[in-house]
Amino acid sequence: MELSERKKKILRAVVESYIRTAEPVGSKAILELTELKVSSATIRNELSDLTEMGYLEQPHTSAGRVPSPKGYRLYVNELMEEQRLSLEETRQINEALHLKMQELDKVIDQAGRMVSQLTNYPAFALAGGRQSTTIRRYDLIMVDTNSFIVVVMTDSNVVKNKLIRLPTDLSQPQLQMLTTLLNASFVGKSLEELTPELMRVAEHAAGSAYGLISLVVSFAMEVLDSLEHSPVYTAGASHILDHPEYRDVDKAQKLMSYLTEEQSLANALDLPALNSDNTKILIGPENVADELKDTSVVLASYDIGDGMKGVIGVVGPTRMDYAKVAAKLSYVADGLSKLFGQGELPPALDEKEE
Amino acid sequence: MELSERKKKILRAVVESYIRTAEPVGSKAILELTELKVSSATIRNELSDLTEMGYLEQPHTSAGRVPSPKGYRLYVNELMEEQRLSLEETRQINEALHLKMQELDKVIDQAGRMVSQLTNYPAFALAGGRQSTTIRRYDLIMVDTNSFIVVVMTDSNVVKNKLIRLPTDLSQPQLQMLTTLLNASFVGKSLEELTPELMRVAEHAAGSAYGLISLVVSFAMEVLDSLEHSPVYTAGASHILDHPEYRDVDKAQKLMSYLTEEQSLANALDLPALNSDNTKILIGPENVADELKDTSVVLASYDIGDGMKGVIGVVGPTRMDYAKVAAKLSYVADGLSKLFGQGELPPALDEKEE
DNA sequence: CTTTAGCACTCGGGGATAGTGAGTGCTAAA
DNA sequence: TTTAGCACTCACTATCCCCGAGTGCTAAAG
Numbered sequence: 001m002e003l004s005e006r007k008k009k010i011l012r013a014v015v016e017s018y019i020r021t022a023e024p025v026g027s028k029a030i031l032e033l034t035e036l037k038v039s040s041a042t043i044r045n046e047l048s049d050l051t052e053m054g055y056l057e058q059p060h061t062s063a064g065r066v067p068s069p070k071g072y073r074l075y076v077n078e079l080m081e082e083q084r085l086s087l088e089e090t091r092q093i094n095e096a097l098h099l100k101m102q103e104l105d106k107v108i109d110q111a112g113r114m115v116s117q118l119t120n121y122p123a124f125a126l127a128g129g130r131q132s133t134t135i136r137r138y139d140l141i142m143v144d145t146n147s148f149i150v151v152v153m154t155d156s157n158v159v160k161n162k163l164i165r166l167p168t169d170l171s172q173p174q175l176q177m178l179t180t181l182l183n184a185s186f187v188g189k190s191l192e193e194l195t196p197e198l199m200r201v202a203e204h205a206a207g208s209a210y211g212l213i214s215l216v217v218s219f220a221m222e223v224l225d226s227l228e229h230s231p232v233y234t235a236g237a238s239h240i241l242d243h244p245e246y247r248d249v250d251k252a253q254k255l256m257s258y259l260t261e262e263q264s265l266a267n268a269l270d271l272p273a274l275n276s277d278n279t280k281i282l283i284g285p286e287n288v289a290d291e292l293k294d295t296s297v298v299l300a301s302y303d304i305g306d307g308m309k310g311v312i313g314v315v316g317p318t319r320m321d322y323a324k325v326a327a328k329l330s331y332v333a334d335g336l337s338k339l340f341g342q343g344e345l346p347p348a349l350d351e352k353e354e
Numbered sequence: 355m356e357l358s359e360r361k362k363k364i365l366r367a368v369v370e371s372y373i374r375t376a377e378p379v380g381s382k383a384i385l386e387l388t389e390l391k392v393s394s395a396t397i398r399n400e401l402s403d404l405t406e407m408g409y410l411e412q413p414h415t416s417a418g419r420v421p422s423p424k425g426y427r428l429y430v431n432e433l434m435e436e437q438r439l440s441l442e443e444t445r446q447i448n449e450a451l452h453l454k455m456q457e458l459d460k461v462i463d464q465a466g467r468m469v470s471q472l473t474n475y476p477a478f479a480l481a482g483g484r485q486s487t488t489i490r491r492y493d494l495i496m497v498d499t500n501s502f503i504v505v506v507m508t509d510s511n512v513v514k515n516k517l518i519r520l521p522t523d524l525s526q527p528q529l530q531m532l533t534t535l536l537n538a539s540f541v542g543k544s545l546e547e548l549t550p551e552l553m554r555v556a557e558h559a560a561g562s563a564y565g566l567i568s569l570v571v572s573f574a575m576e577v578l579d580s581l582e583h584s585p586v587y588t589a590g591a592s593h594i595l596d597h598p599e600y601r602d603v604d605k606a607q608k609l610m611s612y613l614t615e616e617q618s619l620a621n622a623l624d625l626p627a628l629n630s631d632n633t634k635i636l637i638g639p640e641n642v643a644d645e646l647k648d649t650s651v652v653l654a655s656y657d658i659g660d661g662m663k664g665v666i667g668v669v670g671p672t673r674m675d676y677a678k679v680a681a682k683l684s685y686v687a688d689g690l691s692k693l694f695g696q697g698e699l700p701p702a703l704d705e706k707e708e
Numbered sequence: 709c710t711t712t713a714g715c716a717c718t719c720g721g722g723g724a725t726a727g728t729g730a731g732t733g734c735t736a737a738a
Numbered sequence: 739t740t741t742a743g744c745a746c747t748c749a750c751t752a753t754c755c756c757c758g759a760g761t762g763c764t765a766a767a768g
């Protein structure tokens with residue numbers, strides 16, 4: 001059943017006023033907010049209808065109306081106007097996006113912090129999307145007679161290293177031999193394929209440099225493992241205290257500890273992220289996690305390249321300026337995609353100063 | 355002027371009771387907490403003295419007494435008994451200390467989280483201590499005709515790498531030549547010594563592989579830079595909401611945003627850390643940072659090896675169980691020192707499972 | 709059938725008031 | 739110096755009341 005034009009106008013007025021003021025909206029206030037040429041009694045009738053239909057709620061009998069999750073949903077789907085960012089805002093984001101090209105996870109972490117600051121909501125950011133990564137190459141660099149550096153590179157172009165020290169001595173030819181062996185036997189294997197049996201066979205072949213294989217390969221496994229379970233970076237949890245719905249310390253604390261708990265968001269999120277086009281809004285009970293049932297989540301996805309995608313978003317009360325937040329997130333996500341798209345070319349040579 | 359035995363007993367009772375209950379302590383309560391064979395009136399006289407001397411404070415005329423920072427200080431210096439951790443507690447910490455040997459910063463971050471969980475206070479952890487680090491060696495690993503991996507190792511045994519892609523092709527001999535040049539000209543130089551002039555001279559010598567030098571060296575500079583400004587990891591900021599002194603949302607928020615603000619703690623801390631022996635307690639106004647004037651900080655330092663030290667600690671209200679917190683921190687710090695001390699030997703070979 | 713004016717009603721919030729009780733400080737005697 | 743006794747202070751809580759915003763309903767008008 002389609003809502004009448006007038007009802008939509010009224011719903012929209014309620015939502016937008018409530019987003020701004022956090023106060024229930026009364027019939028008279030709506031008269032001032034819209035161009036409607038009717039009396040407050042008419043508005044009241046409409047409000048009553050909208051409440052009955054489930055788009056609005058009443059905190060108590062003699063208060064104004066507040067949007068319900070269903071109301072927000074309708075607003076987001078049909079009523080909300082796409083928000084254009086001001087020049088000042090885009091400038092600010094562009095500036096903040098001038099992140100140092102560092103390790104991927106640091107960049108993502110930074111981006112999360114930035115979004116939190118930008119929106120005044122707790123933010124999260126994560127990367128993921130590849131099912132099975134494999135090691136593309138191994139290199140061993142000799143440092144001393146008893147230490148060397150392992151460098152592994154994955155087929156998603158992630159490079160990690162580790163310094164390994166040994167109680168025994170080691171020769172350059174040995175290392176050379178090991179490298180060859182590693183690249184012959186352990187390249188192109190996913191985490192699951194790096195089985196103990198495989199290791200045993202290889203160790204056999206390794207001869208005197210026996211135990212090293214397992215050291216190097218378990219490092220590789222750690223790397224692959226950490227790529228599959230990439231962490232969720234959260235930032236700005238304290239921002240929830242900015243918003244009046246969390247004046248209640250207990251509520252605030254519950255949400256906050258949920259947000260800072262390592263893996264919690266990861267579970268709640270990656271499903272919707274993958275299928276979605278650019279941005280996605282989850283309102284109140286639409287969230288799967290119980291702890292988020294009366295919060296909203298807005299997220300945007302971006303491209304990292306090498307087959308990986310990322311998601312960045314914020315968490316806040318259902319009373320959230322969806323239009324603005326979505327616009328900002330989308331802008332940031334686009335920026336990140338571009339950043340990663342060009343990021344692997346060398347930076348312009350004139351960046352030497354700074 | 356030395357306090358009488360009895361005054362000390364009373365002060366101690368007040369502090370310990372207040373730490374437990376967060377309620378002002380009255381004269382009668384003290385009678386029950388101590389073995390003193392006097393009347394409450396006598397206690398009142400003593401309390402009055404202690405208040406006048408500045409060791410106690412009165413929230414209002416008709417309330418009990420609360421320790422002042424000066425009172426806590428005396429308690430910590432003279433009255434507090436060293437707390438022994440229970441078996442359960444040490445077991446718990448030992449277990450948590452079985453951190454995966456990962457990159458240094460991840461381990462430190464983990465340790466911070468752990469301490470926060472252990473103590474129910476916001477925690478921080480950081481590393482530092484070396485003034486000027488230099489690069490010990492450069493290695494370039496060829497991947498394709500147009501991409502290679504830089505690996506740099508510092509004299510503090512930190513190894514970092516980066517994948518660099520180029521629009522132009524590159525030959526193995528070129529890379530070889532570059533490596534030689536880099537190791538000849540840029541090894542043993544600190545951040546300050548890697549001047550633009552030096553770079554220009556080297557680029558000249560590099561011939562056709564001209565621009566690459568600057569790419570590699572600026573990566574090295576980034577590495578050195580990040581080592582000097584090593585970040586402060588904070589965790590568990592939401593824990594301050596556990597404590598009744600932060601029922602006031604505004605106070606909580608102020609502290610919390612201070613804690614999550616990147617660099618703020620770094621400035622406030624490294625001074626006392628360096629000179630101190632193992633653990634250190636800073637009570638209320640003893641803190642340099644204004645934002646911490648009515649909080650306390652307990653910290654412990656640990657050894658990372660290779661000339662680096664680290665600090666780990668918690669922030670909380672002045673009403674803090676100093677004995678317990680200090681004991682836990684000290685235990686954790688010792689554990690970390692040991693972990694780092696042995697960490698660079700290979701892990702036992704039987705760790706393959708897990 | 710829709711809109712409107714009018715009006716009684718509801719209910720949360722703020723402010724005043726009073727009672728309670730824990731705890732004090734002081735005085736005077738032991 | 740200690741103690742008993744006592745008046746006093748002051749935060750805290752409960753209760754009441756009032757106020758006003760906002761509603762829902764009714765009945766009349768369009």
